[in-house]
Amino acid sequence: GQQLNQSPQSMFIQEGEDVSMNCTSSSIFNTWLWYKQDPGEGPVLLIALYKAGELTSNGRLTAQFGITRKDSFLNISASIPSDVGIYFCAGQSYSGGGADGLTFGKGTHLIIQP
Amino acid sequence: EADIYQTPRYLVIGTGKKITLECSQTMGHDKMYWYQQDPGMELHLIHYSYGVNSTEKGDLSSESTVSRIRTEHFPLTLESARPSHTSQYLCASSSRGKTQYFGPGTRLLVL
Numbered sequence: 001g002q003q004l005n006q007s008p009q010s011m012f013i014q015e016g017e018d019v020s021m022n023c024t025s026s027s028i029f030n031t032w033l034w035y036k037q038d039p040g041e042g043p044v045l046l047i048a049l050y051k052a053g054e055l056t057s058n059g060r061l062t063a064q065f066g067i068t069r070k071d072s073f074l075n076i077s078a079s080i081p082s083d084v085g086i087y088f089c090a091g092q093s094y095s096g097g098g099a100d101g102l103t104f105g106k107g108t109h110l111i112i113q114p
Numbered sequence: 115e116a117d118i119y120q121t122p123r124y125l126v127i128g129t130g131k132k133i134t135l136e137c138s139q140t141m142g143h144d145k146m147y148w149y150q151q152d153p154g155m156e157l158h159l160i161h162y163s164y165g166v167n168s169t170e171k172g173d174l175s176s177e178s179t180v181s182r183i184r185t186e187h188f189p190l191t192l193e194s195a196r197p198s199h200t201s202q203y204l205c206a207s208s209s210r211g212k213t214q215y216f217g218p219g220t221r222l223l224v225l
Contacts, residue, residue: 033213042120042204042216043157086154102214106156
């Protein structure tokens with residue numbers, strides 16, 4: 001099946017720093033999604049990307065859909081304590097497995113030191 | 115804001131009991147999904163449904179079963195719970211293959 005490589009696995013940063021994480025795959029995806037999950041809660045959609053090359057912002061978050069359609073990154077600027085959580089990327093391929101060909105990365109654990 | 119609900123949020127139960135995890139959404143989404151997730155780990159799709167009377171197995175084999183009698187409701191049942199079923203169960207829904215929205219999850223502990 002399709003696999004996503006999400007990195008880094010975890011990040012320990014100081015409050016106010018910028019954060020960058022990415023997902024890569026050997027397969028092409030039609031859509032890239034970025035979710036954030038707080039402990040004990042379900043993932044919440046942050047940004048959805050539908051077009052290769054697309055760059056989208058949501059407040060302090062910026063995500064891009066790679067030109068090759070095989071990768072995506074998420075940046076968080078000026079991190080604050082509430083940014084702590086697990087960030088998941090997900091790629092969607094209409095020819096792939098799962099209900100809608102949605103494949104999840106293993107997550108990036110973001111920890112912020114005050 | 116997604117309107118998808120799961121109950122119970124937390125469940126502690128003994129081995130051998132039958133349990134049903136409820137999931138409902140008020141968005142009229144045709145597709146619904148169940149994922150299993152161990153703490154801090156990735157999500158694994160265990161069941162999905164294209165619509166009423168449709169149920170399919172996901173990528174990860176599971177002893178649970180699901181039903182879809184109504185569009186808004188997608189319950190998951192374990193006939194005989196075991197400690198190996200301890201996990202978080204997440205329900206999601208989407209409209210015509212678009213973005214999936216997740217419920218808050220049910221954390222299950224089987225003793």
